[in-house]
Amino acid sequence: xxSKELLYVEDALGHEKFMKSCSxxxxxxxxxxxxxSYIGELEKKHTELFDKFxxxx
Numbered sequence: 001x002x003s004k005e006l007l008y009v010e011d012a013l014g015h016e017k018f019m020k021s022c023s024x025x026x027x028x029x030x031x032x033x034x035x036x037s038y039i040g041e042l043e044k045k046h047t048e049l050f051d052k053f054x055x056x057x
Contacts, residue, residue: 001056009056016050 001009028032030036 009053012053013050016046016053020050022048
């Protein structure tokens, strides 16, 4: 893996970690159960993406 590719993966990991964190906080603070459930699904998706990027390292 080139240094440029490594920088891309590290950047993507940071973005996915941030999105996962935001999704978790938002899901916990919502009173609408349907919306909270949807945001929870987004959190799972970002966790999966984070794991996929982590496996590239």
